[in-house]
Amino acid sequence: MAQATQSDSIATPTEHTMRLHDGTELFYRAWIPETPSEKVLLLFHRGHEHSGRLADVVEALGLQDVAAFAWDARGHGRSSGERGYAPSFACMVKDVDCFVRHVCETHGYKIENVVVLAHSVGAVTVATWVHDYAPRIRALVLATPALRVKLYVPLAIPGLRVMQQLKRGRKSFVKSYVKSHMLTHDEEQAKRYDEDPLIAKAIAVNVLLEMYDASTRLIEDAGAIRVPTLLVAGGADWVVKFSAEEEFFNRLGSPIKKMRIFPGMYHDVLHEKDRHLVLAEIRQFVEQSLAGSQPPPPLVQADQKGYTKSEFDDLKKPLHAPSPRWFNFAAQRWGMKTLGKLSRGVRLGMQTGFDSGQTLDYVYENQPEGDLLLGRVIDYFYLNSIGWRGIRLRKVNIEAVLRQAIDKLRKENQPIRLLDIATGCGRYVLETLNQLDNRDITALLRDNVPANLEAGRKLAAEFSLHNVTFEPGDAFDEESLAAISPPPTLAIVSGLYELFPQNDMVRRSLRGLARAVQTGGYLVYTGQPWHPQVEMIARVLTNREGQPWVMRRRTQEEMDDLVREAGFEKVDMEIDPYGIFTVSLARRVADAVKEL
DSSP: OOOOOOOHHHHOOEEEEEEEEESSSSEEEEEEOSOOOOEEEEEEEEETOOGGGGGGHHHHHTTSSSSEEEOOOOOTTTTSSSSSSSSSSSHHHHHHHHHHHHHHHHTOGGGGEEEEETHHHHHHHHHHHHHHHOOOSSEEESOOOOOSSSSSSSTTHHHHHHHHHHHHTTTOEEEOOOOOOGTSSSSSHHHHHHHOOOOOOOEEEEHHHHHHHHHHHHHTGGGGSOOOOOEEEEEOSBBBBBHHHHHHHHHHOHHHHHEEEEEEEOSOGSTTTTHHHHHHHHHHHHHHHHHHOOOOOOOTTTTSHHHHHHHHHHHHOOOOSSSSSHHHHHHHHHHHHHHGBBBBHHHHHHHOOOHHHHHHHHHHHHHOOOOOHHHHHHHHHTSSSSHHHHHHHHHHHHHHHHHHHHHHHHTTTTOOOESSOOOOOOOHHHHHHHHSSSEEEEEEEEOOOOOHHHHHHHHHHHTTSSEEEEEEEOTTOOHHTTTTTSSOOOOEEEEGGGOOHHHHHHHHHHHHHHHSOOOEEEEOOOOOOOOOHHHHHHHHHHHHSBBBBOOOOOOOOHHHHHHHHHEEEEEEEEETTTOEEEEEEEEESSOOOOOO
């Protein structure tokens, strides 16, 4: 491995390991100044590479009063895992979250003082983390993000999707076509790349395809990212498409953003001949960000104006006929009302609302039913639409986060008093309790629909759960929630706030929960920061009130801001691979409503 020359001005790197969320051992390097500093720079390498390739970047940046950390991603460098492989791209994004939390907690830094520098594949991974997890970092530097890799084989992505289907879940890999002379004009740097034994050229097909899909989502929804961002690009990049970088940048929601294009440079701008120009740009941005950049104002009033409010208003407007979109959605509505009724799921949605507790319970069961063979076939495809697949994964994540919260309470010797304020039929809670030793748990499940409560009681009886109480309740009645006694130590609000566009209702509900949950207790809450079918849902499906189901998306940042305002602080999060549904765990950290 090529080693960067050490300088008296920069701390000597130390080597560390940590365990990721699934037990994988991760290797990382740290440059920690002798004089304590609150400032932090985290570096993420490009695909195939490792943290050793960024040692010279840390040296050249010369940020003497900034602690720097760089990882070897799983399956890379000295970290564990099969070379070039990860279970999913979403797993790689979760790895970033674990690593950042580890650095802050282990080395004593605040995430608000963190700037992130990420390159190529690492830049896409980090940008997805910023979009999906909404970390409160100070600033973001993206170097030649691989939002669209130049695949010179025609129909490469469709072909890889077919290959993945034929493999039926078995691992498959492709080898990078990129040669060192396509990365940099610097012959010495190219030689270092060629001779580095830790560089692995293979990449798993599942990772490549899922990164492509995540990049599509990032470009489309870049307005959700409000972190101050610098994007640097090579003007002669052989590896990634400049048009994708430009579109992403133009859509970025950050009020502080800058794109710098370096004419003639190839993909590895951090190791190009004139890299001092790139590093000077990065250094200036990092120093300015750490010197005094203030976070943008919280999004607690994003229902009044802003990015998702504009989208919501557009969805409420009728389409002009005739137009291709009008005909498309009209045909879907006609299909739902005719052949669609052969599907039990479609019939149930039309009767009770596609957002109702009954519909949700049917989706959880995931057993296609309908009239005739055609009805069952329609129901199969209905239940396997991307939104319902995401809903079922949300249930899996809710159950996992619930178990995590219960484990935390037990380790802290706190009583486990569970409250679900809009439980529907309560399936996810009841199934979780049924799988656990629940002798030390009591649960109060509330809902405002009698049919949901009755279905929940029947399911609790099937599981022989005698420590669960069902009662009617208004999830938006602050005083009613605050009066719950004994005070819950674990509150749940799942799939509720996403159905209501107004933040004043959500804020009332969260205030009531904050008054009810004792300090040190936990809150499990869900979000829907993105949905690929949000327009189809608005123009084709109906809600529990028989009206068009028009949703206003809340970005994860907005949802976290609302929770933080009430006096909770997020401590962990899960998200499905499609980026649609999030499940977060927050801890009650204040006795009064916290000022943002």
